[in-house]
Amino acid sequence: xxxxxxxxxxxxxxxxxxxxxxxxxxxxxxxxxxxxxxxxxxxxxxxxxxxxxxxxxxxxxxxxxxxxxxxxxxxxxxxxxxxxxxxxxxxxxxxxxxxxxxxxxxxxxxxxxxxxxxxxxxxxxxxxxxxxxxxxxxxxxxxxxxxxxxxxxxxxxxxxxxxxxxxxxxxxxxxxxxxxxxxxxxxxxxxxxxxxxxxxxxxxxxxxxxxxxxxxxxxxxxxxxxxxxxxxxxxxxxxxxxxxxxxxxxxxxxxxxxxxxxxxxxxxxxxxxxxxxxxxxxxxxxxxxxxxxxxxxxxxxxxxxxxxxxxxxxxxxxxxxxxxxxxxxxxxxxxxxxxxxxxxxxxxxxxxxxxxxxxxxxxxxxxxxxxxxxxxxxxxxxxxxxxxxxxxxxxxxxxxxxxxxxxxxxxxxxxxxxxxxxxxxxxxxxxxxxxxxxxxxxxxxxxxxxxxxxxxxxxxxxxxxxxxxxxxxxxxxxxxxxxxxxxxxxxxxx
Numbered sequence: 001x002x003x004x005x006x007x008x009x010x011x012x013x014x015x016x017x018x019x020x021x022x023x024x025x026x027x028x029x030x031x032x033x034x035x036x037x038x039x040x041x042x043x044x045x046x047x048x049x050x051x052x053x054x055x056x057x058x059x060x061x062x063x064x065x066x067x068x069x070x071x072x073x074x075x076x077x078x079x080x081x082x083x084x085x086x087x088x089x090x091x092x093x094x095x096x097x098x099x100x101x102x103x104x105x106x107x108x109x110x111x112x113x114x115x116x117x118x119x120x121x122x123x124x125x126x127x128x129x130x131x132x133x134x135x136x137x138x139x140x141x142x143x144x145x146x147x148x149x150x151x152x153x154x155x156x157x158x159x160x161x162x163x164x165x166x167x168x169x170x171x172x173x174x175x176x177x178x179x180x181x182x183x184x185x186x187x188x189x190x191x192x193x194x195x196x197x198x199x200x201x202x203x204x205x206x207x208x209x210x211x212x213x214x215x216x217x218x219x220x221x222x223x224x225x226x227x228x229x230x231x232x233x234x235x236x237x238x239x240x241x242x243x244x245x246x247x248x249x250x251x252x253x254x255x256x257x258x259x260x261x262x263x264x265x266x267x268x269x270x271x272x273x274x275x276x277x278x279x280x281x282x283x284x285x286x287x288x289x290x291x292x293x294x295x296x297x298x299x300x301x302x303x304x305x306x307x308x309x310x311x312x313x314x315x316x317x318x319x320x321x322x323x324x325x326x327x328x329x330x331x332x333x334x335x336x337x338x339x340x341x342x343x344x345x346x347x348x349x350x351x352x353x354x355x356x357x358x359x360x361x362x363x364x365x366x367x368x369x370x371x372x373x374x375x376x377x378x379x380x381x382x383x384x385x386x387x388x389x390x391x392x393x394x395x396x397x398x399x400x401x402x403x404x405x406x407x408x409x410x411x412x413x414x415x416x417x418x419x420x421x422x423x424x425x426x427x428x429x430x431x432x433x434x435x436x437x438x439x440x441x442x443x444x445x446x447x448x449x450x451x452x453x454x455x456x457x458x459x460x461x462x463x464x465x466x467x468x469x470x471x472x473x474x475x476x477x478x479x480x481x482x483x484x485x486x487x488x489x490x491x492x493x494x
Contacts, residue, residue: 018047021139
């Protein structure tokens with residue numbers, strides 16, 4: 001094992017040029033690290049905001065909180081920003097911080113393997129080329145690999161099919177009969193847009209979700225001027241949004257304080273009743289689980305779109321797909337011209353499809369055979385000098401993920417600082433610390449609505465909640481203030 005004598009000699013590989021990877025790179029640069037590469041499988045920066053281009057695509061976190069605290073933007077056009085402006089924000093951020101020279105675009109890493117003798121990681125591209133790094137930071141997150149259930153006859157359909165996260169803009173939807181399978185956060189945004197264009201829209205909803213009002217509004221020129229001339233206004237506004245959202249976390253507890261869960265349910269039920277006057281349709285769209293067990297949708301125009309005469313809501317799953325269309329659980333074939341899968345992501349399969357091997361050639365898949373877990377969401381025992389951004393149990397159901405990622409970035413940089421000290425080869429969280437942390441975390445999660453009976457992308461098929469954090473963002477910030485080196489095995493160089 002060879003020690004790294006300085007920050008400039010510490011080789012760092014960042015996986016992904018999305019929100020997490022770009023933020024990590026910029027803060028590393030500010031901390032004095034210069035030898036880092038960002039491996040990005042696409043041809044540009046932006047991550048999920050480059051991948052998702054479906055009509056109506058936007059963020060369900062208010063704009064001023066879905067931005068870095070160290071790169072405030074006074075010029076957001078809307079309270080809830082749309083995809084083009086969010087992508088531009090991250091593209092501009094990359095340019096302002098001169099990160100593009102560090103990017104290796106069109107480069108997908110398919111394997112990462114740790115060598116104990118040299119305390120280095122070998123990263124292998126799909127092309128077969130390899131790279132060596134002292135530290136690997138994954139910014140791949142939880143929502144990057146689309147999931148399409150293995151429906152019987154899925155490949156037999158004669159018309160066009162695509163996943164909403166890989167929208168095929170070459171397919172003309174005007175006047176067509178379009179079948180949308182799924183009703184999650186993406187569908188709630190694109191269904192109102194395509195409903196205006198299609199001849200008929202058929203929406204299969206195996207399990208309808210709760211939806212609350214969005215309250216979209218456009219920022220005026222005077223709003224932007226005030227934010228630009230007095231930056232404290234943005235920070236105050238960010239604090240207010242975060243604090244209000246954190247206060248609302250109580251609604252996601254099984255024993256909700258102050259009747260918060262009842263208030264949340266009433267707000268969603270009132271929204272449904274206000275916008276859907278037809279009792280039959282309203283019954284179809286009423287969930288059979290408590291709000292929060294699945295991700296709550298946010299929209300002002302989703303329900304009105306479903307009420308239109310060219311829309312048919314089918315509350316059932318899919319039995320099979322035929323060359324002519326989709327067969328529901330009732331055995332009825334609904335013929336269509338196009339099928340759009342709004343079926344989410346492989347959210348509990350972190351880092352997939354990349355393979356990762358740590359000490360003793362143990363694979364991360366084997367380490368996570370009972371469900372993904374990590375120490376504070378960022379480190380896994382047996383995988384030295386490997387760190388995760390937006391890793392297991394760091395997702396939020398109530399607030400901005402950027403708040404979490406910024407805390408992770410600061411924590412990981414402190415770990416990299418330790419690795420860069422003279423004579424240090426690696427740091428690896430101890431199995432006992434990781435076990436104790438996750439036992440306490442799962443105990444806390446068992447008190448939340450996410451541990452309820454409904455199936456969701458927050459947990460595995462066995463019921464283990466692998467995606468969500470168990471509390472407020474302030475509680476996580478306190479956890480991530482600084483590493484306790486008693487939790488880590490620090491290996492010295494020869």
